[in-house]
Amino acid sequence: MTEDIDFEIDPSILPKKVKRKPLGPPSVIADDLYITYRVFGGRRGGTAKQRKSLWDKAISLGRPSTGPITHVPAVKGVSFVAHHGESVAILGTNGSGKSTLLRAIAGLLPPTEGRVYTSAEPELLGVNAAMLPRLTGERNIMIGGLALGLSSKEVRESVEHVADFAELGDFLYLPMTSYSSGMASRLRFAISTIRSPEILMIDEALATGDASFRKKSMARIEEIRESAGTVFFVSHSLASVRAMCTRALWIEKGVLVADGDVDEVADAYQEFVDRRTNASSGANLK
Numbered sequence: 001m002t003e004d005i006d007f008e009i010d011p012s013i014l015p016k017k018v019k020r021k022p023l024g025p026p027s028v029i030a031d032d033l034y035i036t037y038r039v040f041g042g043r044r045g046g047t048a049k050q051r052k053s054l055w056d057k058a059i060s061l062g063r064p065s066t067g068p069i070t071h072v073p074a075v076k077g078v079s080f081v082a083h084h085g086e087s088v089a090i091l092g093t094n095g096s097g098k099s100t101l102l103r104a105i106a107g108l109l110p111p112t113e114g115r116v117y118t119s120a121e122p123e124l125l126g127v128n129a130a131m132l133p134r135l136t137g138e139r140n141i142m143i144g145g146l147a148l149g150l151s152s153k154e155v156r157e158s159v160e161h162v163a164d165f166a167e168l169g170d171f172l173y174l175p176m177t178s179y180s181s182g183m184a185s186r187l188r189f190a191i192s193t194i195r196s197p198e199i200l201m202i203d204e205a206l207a208t209g210d211a212s213f214r215k216k217s218m219a220r221i222e223e224i225r226e227s228a229g230t231v232f233f234v235s236h237s238l239a240s241v242r243a244m245c246t247r248a249l250w251i252e253k254g255v256l257v258a259d260g261d262v263d264e265v266a267d268a269y270q271e272f273v274d275r276r277t278n279a280s281s282g283a284n285l286k
């Protein structure tokens, strides 16, 4: 199987390389962070004999068994310090633990071991960010704004601006069930960046927007970083990562394998992916 990197992206829409500036104080510290998921009801490790034993049936009193618990270690001993004014890419192949790491930094997943310290509440902008699809875009902007801590007056004032940014037109007054996935993701982006958050985390959320919206959202991300925020950016597009980030963390199977200048880490990652792709296509030919 080949790795899905560098999805179609027009290099002309990418901003010129971001300007580096002196870094501010630390904004996120991950200290030897481990995240292990516990999955119930899996089959791994549970033999048919175990599941059907008379003893199991007796103690479960006829209730359906939840099956054995499987532990999935997704992040293993990751440590780093991110600073204000830094945009950090998180690279890694599918299932390497990128989204898990972001969710842990956002405080949505408790660390199994280790600690995360943040200077402000991070805002996670992900493909699955919560929206209420049966409500109109306008209502979602209001709810999202209130959830971000805006006053109801500020929310009312920002509706127009958010709708303009998301280019919703008259769809603003229709339920989100009538939106295309690109429209929904534009609205999600516009809501999450109503204010310049101190720590913004983006998980593949830009991949669904069209070229012109991507350009606009990249400019907005740059504005946030300029206002001394920290941006974490997960993307399989190395071109956008190189253009937008100053630093990259590369995670493989939950372990941090590289942390440094974005170009150096992206080169190493690209080489790793190419080697893997060649190895697997070689195996397929045999």
Ligand SMILES: Nc1ncnc2c1ncn2[C@@H]1O[C@H](COP(=O)(O)OP(=O)(O)OP(=O)(O)O)[C@@H](O)[C@H]1O
Binding pocket: 037, 038, 039, 072, 073, 074, 092, 093, 094, 095, 096, 097, 098, 099, 100, 101
């Ligand atoms: N809710 C969950 N329950 C159990 N295991 C999970 C859960 N979410 C993710 N995992 C596992 O944790 C590991 C890391 O997953 P994660 O989603 O963080 O990877 P990722 O790097 O974001 O991958 P992708 O590039 O595909 O988005 C994978 O092995 C995955 O199967």
Ligand SMILES: [Mg+2]
Binding pocket: 098, 099, 100, 203
């Ligand atoms: Mg992911």
